[in-house]
Amino acid sequence: xxxxxxxxxxxxxxxxxxxxxxxxxxxxxxxxxxxxxxxxxxxxxxxxxxxxxxxxxxxxxxxxxxxxxxxxxxxxxxxxxxxxxxxxxxxxxxxxxxxxxxxxxxxxxxxxxxxxxx
Numbered sequence: 626x627x628x629x630x631x632x633x634x635x636x637x638x639x640x641x642x643x644x645x646x647x648x649x650x651x652x653x654x655x656x657x658x659x660x661x662x663x664x665x666x667x668x669x670x671x672x673x674x675x676x677x678x679x680x681x682x683x684x685x686x687x688x689x690x691x692x693x694x695x696x697x698x699x700x701x702x703x704x705x706x707x708x709x710x711x712x713x714x715x716x717x718x719x720x721x722x723x724x725x726x727x728x729x730x731x732x733x734x735x736x737x738x739x740x741x742x743x
Contacts (some may be wrong), residue, residue: 630710632673632738633717637724638701639731641680658725666709671720673708701732708738 647655666672680702682695695702704726711717714737721733 628712630712631717633709633711633714633720634736634738635707635709635717635721635724636703636734636736637705637707637726637731638698638703638734639726639729640700641702641704655725655729658728662723662725663707665723666707666720671709671711673710675705675707677705678703704731 663672663675680695684692684694684696686692709717709720711720714735717735717737721735724731724733726733
């Protein structure tokens with residue numbers, strides 16, 4: 626019997642430190658880590674898509690007013706997301722454990738994507 630492949634979203638969060646800038650070498654190392662992480666998922670056909678988010682944005686409130694800020698959770702920003710294929714939530718969590726965001730002091734939230742019912 627074949628396992629059912631499900632779709633999960635990984636939400637990457639971290640607290641940026643705008644006072645401390647990484648060196649060129651640190652930036653290169655981070656890019657290489659992300660490239661390996663994403664490349665390995667692509668090779669194993671687990672990667673659906675991935676996006677990095679800008680620090681620039683606005684928030685629309687329930688009263689339709691607009692703030693020139695983006696949401697944080699205890700200072701942590703959602704910095705990107707990735708959609709992956711996995712056979713279970715546990716497998717998606719194992720994928721998340723390989724994320725370079727963890728080396729940057731960030732976190733990964735893993736959520737199953739549910740289809741919209743019309």
